[in-house]
Amino acid sequence: MQKALVLGASGGMGYSIVKELSSRGIMVTAFARTREKLEKLFADDPNITIYTGDVFRIDDLDGAANGVDTIFQSANIPYVEWEEKLPIMMSNILQTAEKHSAKLAIVDNIYAYGRSVGEKTSETTVKNPHTKKGRIRLEVENLVKKSNIPALIAHFPDFYGPNAENTILNYTLLNIVKDKSSSFVGNQSISREFIYTPDGARAMVSLSLQEKAYGQSWNIPGFGTISGDEIVETVREITGYQKGVSTVSKNMIRFLGLFNRQMREVVEMFYLNEEPIVLNGEKYENFIGPIPRTSYREGLRQTIEYMKQTQ
Known part of the structure; x- marks a missing residue:
């Protein structure tokens, strides 16, 4: 890989992918809508070129993809726009990849799998989405598979990490860093899986460098x-924080949904807090080797340190 384009570079996973590519000496075009944020994140790195644009404008994507051999798709849009716009966004990206003869590496979530089957979810687990957003993700995945583009799709659990702002853990950590009372989404006694974004980026870049x-x-x-x-x-233990952390229940989100369309969309995904999906990484480990895994303690420490420095 000589040069890569990262879409959604100002988001949590996009940011970490850009940093990971640059750390390996790969030239990167960091693409997002807001120049000010891109400059704040990447202006001091000579391996990174900033490109502002809109994934819904083919001309913007075309200009950004000039000379790249791999496109990383980590851009996202609000839930309320998924049904109408997510397939259009992916079609634009596929068209751009085809024009520039570029490979495609796609950041995806676990929604298309549907409910937990009671064991670790592997790549051979049948995708059986029971939510609208799960069905949309599967539709987009099938668009990719029907194309002629060399593409890999990486499924991740919920993110946390540096610059990962639109995540449920960031919602909790933000007030903790400000030393205010905070909240946690879902039953706090239920164990679930999260991934530290630099680990996810490292794994994804390693995959992207393998033709197979x-x-x-x-x-x-x-x-x-x-x-x-x-x-x-x-x-x-990390911060000395002593204030209370309350629980945000499904009914609370449902009530907020009466006044906020985005919250109405969040309700159907609440099952992930009640019936967590845990991913099986054996396929990756057999192909690449050990999956990068930062301990939760260290990942939370580094995330909090980043938030303190940038707030």
């Missing part, structure tokens, strides 16, 4: 499972 990884899906798990109680206790 394309044309396949890959599950990238985190550092095992952890409960909300354990997260809060770990954060207290």
Whole structure:
């Protein structure tokens, strides 16, 4: 890989992918809508070129993809726009990849798998989405598979990490860093899986450098499972935080949904807090080697340190 394009470079996983590519000496075009944020994140890195644009404008994508051999798709849009716009966005990206003869590495979540089958979810687990957003993700995945583009799809659990702002753990950590009372989404006694974004980026870039990884899906798990109680206790030990952390229940989100369309969309995904999906990473380990796994304690420490420096 000589030059890569990262879409959604100002988001949590996009940011970490850009940093990982640059650390390996690969030239990167960091693409997002807001120049100010891109400059704040990447202006001091000579391996990174900033490109502002809109994934819904083919001309913007075309200009950004000039001379690249791999496109990393980590851009996302609000839930309320998924049904109408997510397939259009992917079609634009596929068209751009085809025009520039570029490979495609796609950041994906676990929604298309549907409910947990009671064991670790592998790439051979049948995708049986029971939510609208799960069905949309599967539709987009099928668009990719029907194309002629060499593409790999990486499924991740929920993110946390530097610059990973639109995540449920960031929602909790933000007030803790400000030393305010905070909240945790879901039952704090239930253990679930999260991935530290630099680990996910490292795994994805390693896959993208292997020709045989394309044309396949890959599950990238985190550092095992952890409960909300354990997260809060770990954060207290790291920071000395002593204020209360309340629980945000499904009914609370449902009530907010009466006034906020985005919250209405969040409700159907709440099952992930009640019936967590845990990913099986054996396929990756057999192909690449050990999955990068930063302990939750260290990952939370580094995330909090980043938040303190940038708030």
